[in-house]
Amino acid sequence: MLSLKKMVLAGAATMMGLGVLTAGQAQERVNPLTLLEEAPADAWRTVPQDDLLYVDLPSGRVIIETRADFAPAHVERIKTLARQGFYDGTIFHRVIEGFMAQGGDPTGTGTGGSDYPDLSAEFVRSLDSVADLTVLGRDRRTSEIGFIGPVPVGAQPDSLKDFFTGGNLGLWGMHCKGVMSMARAGDPNSANSQFFLMFDDSRRALDQRYTVWGRVIDGFENARRINRGEPPDRPTPINRMRVGSDVPADDQVDIQVLRTDGALFEEFLRAAGYLSENDFIDNVCSITVPVKVNGEIEL
Template identity: 45%
Template sequence: MKFRLPLTALMLGAALVAAPAFAKDKDKKDKDAAAEVTPTPAPLSTVIDTDASHDPDNVLLLDLSDGGRVAIRLMPQWAPHHVERIKTLAQRGFYNGVIFHRVIDGFMAQTGDPTGTGQSGSDLPDLQAEFNSMPHLRGTVSMARTNDPNSANSQFFIVFYPRFALDRKYTVFGRVISGMQYVDAIQRGEPPENPTKVVQASLASENKPAPVAPVAPAAPTLKAPSISDLNNSKSN
């Protein structure tokens, strides 16, 4: 299908062609002035500081039920309101005990729903989308949402492998800087049969130690039978 200009647009085009030269010069000056007033926004930096001791207030720590600690660099330069939401909920203890309820092999691991169903979130209002130019690389942390672009609330996901089809459609707000091996070990399923939990979520600036993993009961010590025991068993 070809796009056709409406009749009014064609007439406007003819009028522009017939306009005197001074009018064109004025239009050009107006455009130049407008360009100076509204400069093109600077591109976002893709550089990630992988040292968790730097700016620890923007490092999210997830202590998982498998015993691993995942460090995520939060990037307020990319999505300030989403980063603020994650930090607020983590400091409230909202994520503690929440499972990874949707984990697809080769794709991503999703968490952040206290009901474990994927249908709920926090009591805070949904967020306006902050879609940006950051790509969904391995280790990217991005906000989950419904079909409504402005429905992100508390759920987020961590990408196992690059998924560029998600770019500019979901709000990227951080990236894993350490512990990706523990992300890889998260139990798969929708939901998993034995889901991995976020035992504790905290900011590095809070200096919270990782929870002590429960110690498995020791196996009973097996005693080798003595010669007398063997003789007694034969006589029986």
Template identity: 45%
Template sequence: MRTRAAALTSALAVLAAPAWAQETPAPTPAPVPAPSEWREVAPDNLLVIDTNRGRILIELSPLAAPGHVERIRLLARRQFYDGIVWHRVIDWFMAQTGDPLGNGEGQSWYPNLKGEFTFQRTPETPFVAVARPTGSEIGFIGSLPVQTQPDSLLALNGSGRASSWGLYCPGVAGMARDDDPDSANSQFFLMRQAYPSLEKRYTVWGRVVSGLDVVRAIKVGEGDNGAMVGEPDRMIRVRVASDLPEGERPTVRMADPASAAVAELVRQARQAKGADFSICDIDLPVQVSGGAAPAA
């Protein structure tokens, strides 16, 4: 512990220092990916949600949840989601939609889906680790944050596969269900903040890559029980990008998680957060071009 005299000497030194020496250091500039460090999101894996608040773009993750991704594509192509409200929106948690009744009780006419709470990673899976806590690895598959058994188990468990699951960081898309783990159908939610307690309990099928500000702007409340003031916000149009006319189709480029730019982002986040570092602290750089949204 410092003595009172030492503390006074330190304070006087600060007062005597020139103004430029007392300024807060400028933040470290975010790294800019090189031209070769970008990847384009496949149009068939890009969900375009136009809302009265703005546009949300989600990269679908068929590796993590093939059945749920196929259902989302199918319903978007049937225009099922057009006009549906965000019926349950909880601040610092998530925004839920996909119910044609608008009260949390409805679903599509298709059968319920079997839960896809985990998936299997192989040596060929494009997984990029950013942290290695004891007994597991945390990283990205595309834009999706995931946790997985370590590489060492790929050779030891005889199957060449490692159990993996999506992490509920901000922007992650999950499928709603009731108490039955195999009851997901058409309702889904987008995370406004991180919520780890959902992991391995609700199917992860993608992540918002553009428009998280829109997700967080959706009106909070539950329309069916009077907690929401006024009309709920709604989805105007939901399409798979590959189904849109070329002039209306947005192009999304993401920084490759294996790039030097993302490695530098991770380093900066670790330095800033210390022991509190989380993969949810990493915002992968994104570029969006083209594809005008329809009028609200």
């Protein structure tokens, strides 16, 4: 009999269209869960605790991987404020079903911030400045799509290099489910302390207009229980927000993320039906990078 964990993962594989295979299909397609279970140790990347945020909500804990290589100034600001206890007790003051949950304002009104200066936008990074990007495919809007850690990204194609000074191509984070981005006012360089967590795909409206700085890699189901409203009748508070390296060792969670710059991730995407034979991605926002939480695989 399958364990509960095995049953949950098998259910996830079924949702990807691979839960029940005929004998002929089994020879053509590999079950993605099998790939993950048999993956070698070096196919997984252990996330340093200093790159994790532990966000404790009334519904449970949410763990975010921050990407300083992607948005260094914004990640530094978030971590600085978290270490000062700035976010503890603040509420999610604007929460829209199917869109996002916004918080990080000490006044709870959407107009407040920290005493630090506003941040310059980090909407788009130079492609050469970010390591470990493997272009996996394309969709109807973006000619080059890949991942930086757990964050889906779009990039400008090499064919445009001659049109830019210095040949610097751009790379940007995609606003998909679980992605963390920075709120701002009308001025692109006005982000300060407020952030938002994506509930769904809003790439068309938000990409290259807001700074992506990380993604939820565990506990998204707890984030989904944040109360809705603008503002909510009963706003959900952040009980506590800490950098992982500041959390006592016995309360730390061991997080490993499937390497997205390796061949196994591409094989997983093809097996799960996310990536076609001609490298077309139907919906990049439907892809959740597999993780191991204290050794247990989660999809």
